[in-house]
Amino acid sequence: MNLLSVKHLSVRLEDRSVVEDLSFELAGGERLSVLGPNGAGKTVLLKALLNLLPYKGEVAWAPHVRIGYVPQKIDADTHLPLTFTDLFRAKCTTLKVSLSELDEIANNVGLTKRILQTPVGHLSGGQFQRGLIGFSLIGSPNVLLMDEPTASVDEPGEEHIYELINRLQTEHNLASIMVSHDLSFVFRYATNVLCLNRQKVCFGSPMEALSPDVLAKLYGESVGLYHHDHHDRLARNKTGAV
Amino acid sequence: MKRMSLAGDVVSHIALPGLGLAMLFGINPLVGAAAALFLGTILIWHLQKSATLTTDVAIGVIFTAALAIGTVLTPSDDLIEALFGGFQSLSAIWFVAGVAAVSVIVAFVLAFRHQLILSLFSPELAAATSVNVSRLNLYFLLVFSLTVLLGVRFLGALLVGALIIVPAAIGRQLTHTLTAFLITSSVASVLSVLLGLIISRFYPHFTVGQVRLNLALGPAIIAIATILFLLSLLRKKI
Known part of the structure; x- marks a missing residue:
């Protein structure tokens, strides 16, 4: 059964068309990666799916869907006297779910007591990102929407975050829609890929959908083919570096 | 929320035209201030919903316009008091109303x-967690206006915003956790008012x-709050 059905979705921001006539579906357990150059409408797409932006067209979530959201970047004031303990409790109370699952979530994402009680502005990029992923898991979601979850993490930390996300998805059978620039991640973990450049450029399994033509159309002519038949030998290529 | 503190400060200045009109027509200044604050709150709430440069400009214009109109309207004998406050004895009714207002705020x-x-951390994440951020902002501004109303007779329209902002700045300077922040800023606020009251008296x-x-009451309170803030810069966080 489909968890999400998007039909003819269009978003305009300040008289500028950002997403045009986009249709796709998300099945249970599916891991959909959204690829596209900067300004292609990826973040806007996620926000429209979360109903945070006005849009035209249809976004229909199945009734039993519970969404966890990991935003791209939070412009939090570094002086805020807020810890992830405060934030986790605030979300539990707002969603009226028990606080008892917090310990398990913290363990799952590798947040120690010390990290949980450190003000958010004093955490490293990796710790902060783990906090956000933990935050998204409160309320037992069955779909995760993630917007470049490793954007503020250094290279070795990136790998850990991807492994963490992959493990959580496998253990809890979570479907996901993830905006990512990391093609090696897309080839390793995504079941489907949606290429976006305002309009849908491709949709399908990464091996089939991401042809050299499509990548060239997305990122320009200089982009070669990235994927490799052997998963363990994938080069870590980032679209920003090509 | 940064935008909200800007909007909140503007709300406090909007009390002035209300005070001025009420004094002009000989009605209770607090009634005038309450009406002006309510209208100002609704206006600012509408404006700050659209996050554009024009909005910030509009809020800035409203702030200066409110001060100018308020200054024109307020009888000159009462202007200093309306701007900077003064000690007023409280009738039993206003005392009870004040206690009720404080209860509502707490x-x-x-x-x-x-x-x-959640909204302070990230309005977007709050909205994705089914918080109605726009409605929450309206409630916040209304409660902010109520707080302004409580202090405006003692501190005046120009200084009342400072008693809301400076103790919060002290709390932020000294604390790491939310509970410690709330307690510290409340203590700083009460201490400023008490010491200010004693000094001006x-x-x-x-x-x-x-x-x-x-050292009139309003300036004395804010001077104490400012000294506490300067001292807080020397202390380590708790």
Whole structure:
């Protein structure tokens, strides 16, 4: 059964068309990666799916869907006297779910007591990102929407975050829609890929959908083919570096 | 929330035209201030919903316009008091109304603190956690206006915003956790008012060398709050 059905979705921001006539579906357990150059409408797409932006067209979530959201970047004031303990409790109370699952979530994402009680502005990029992923898991979601979850993490930390996300998805059978620039991640973990450049450029399994033509159309002519038949030998290529 | 503190400060200045009109027509200044604050709150709430440069400009224009109109309207004898406050004795009714207002403010903070925390951290994440951020902002501004109304007779339209902002700045300077922040800023606020009250009551005129200082209630309270803030810069966080 489909968890999400998007039909003819269009978003305009300040008289500028950002997403045009986009249709796709998300099945249970599916891991959909959204690829596209900067300004292609990826973040806007996620926000429209979360109903945070006005849009035209249809976004229909199945009734039993519970969404966890990991935003791209939070412009939090570094002086805020807020810890992830405060934030986790605030979300539990707002969603009226028990606080008892917090310990398990913290363990799952590798947040120690010390990290949980450190003000958010004093955490490293990796710790902060783990906090956000933990935050998204409160309320037992069955779909995760993630917007470049490793954007503020250094290279070795990136790998850990991807492994963490992959493990959580496998253990809890979570479907996901993830905006990512990391093609090696897309080839390793995504079941489907949606290429976006305002309009849908491709949709399908990464091996089939991401042809050299499509990548060239997305990122320009200089982009070669990235994927490799052997998963363990994938080069870590980032679209920003090509 | 940064935008909200800007909007909140503007709300406090909007009390002035209300005070001025009420004084002009000989009705209770607090009634005038309440009406102006309510209208100002609704206006600012509408404006700050659209996050554009024009909005910030509009809020800035409203702030200066409110001050100008308020200054024109307020009878000159009462202007200094309207701007900078003064000590007023309280009737029993206003005292009871004040206690009721304080109860509403405390109840709001306690009931909505979790939603406020989420919205303070990230309005977008709060909205994705089914918080109605726009409605929460309206409640916040209304409660802010109520707080302004409570202090405006003592501190005046120009200084009342400072008693809301400076103790919060002290709390932020000294604390790491939310509970410690709330307690510290409340203590700083009460301490500023008490010391300010004592100073303006018993030492209203202070001479330092050749300079004679005029410590009216509002300026005395804010001066104490500012000294506490400067001291807080020297201390380590708790």
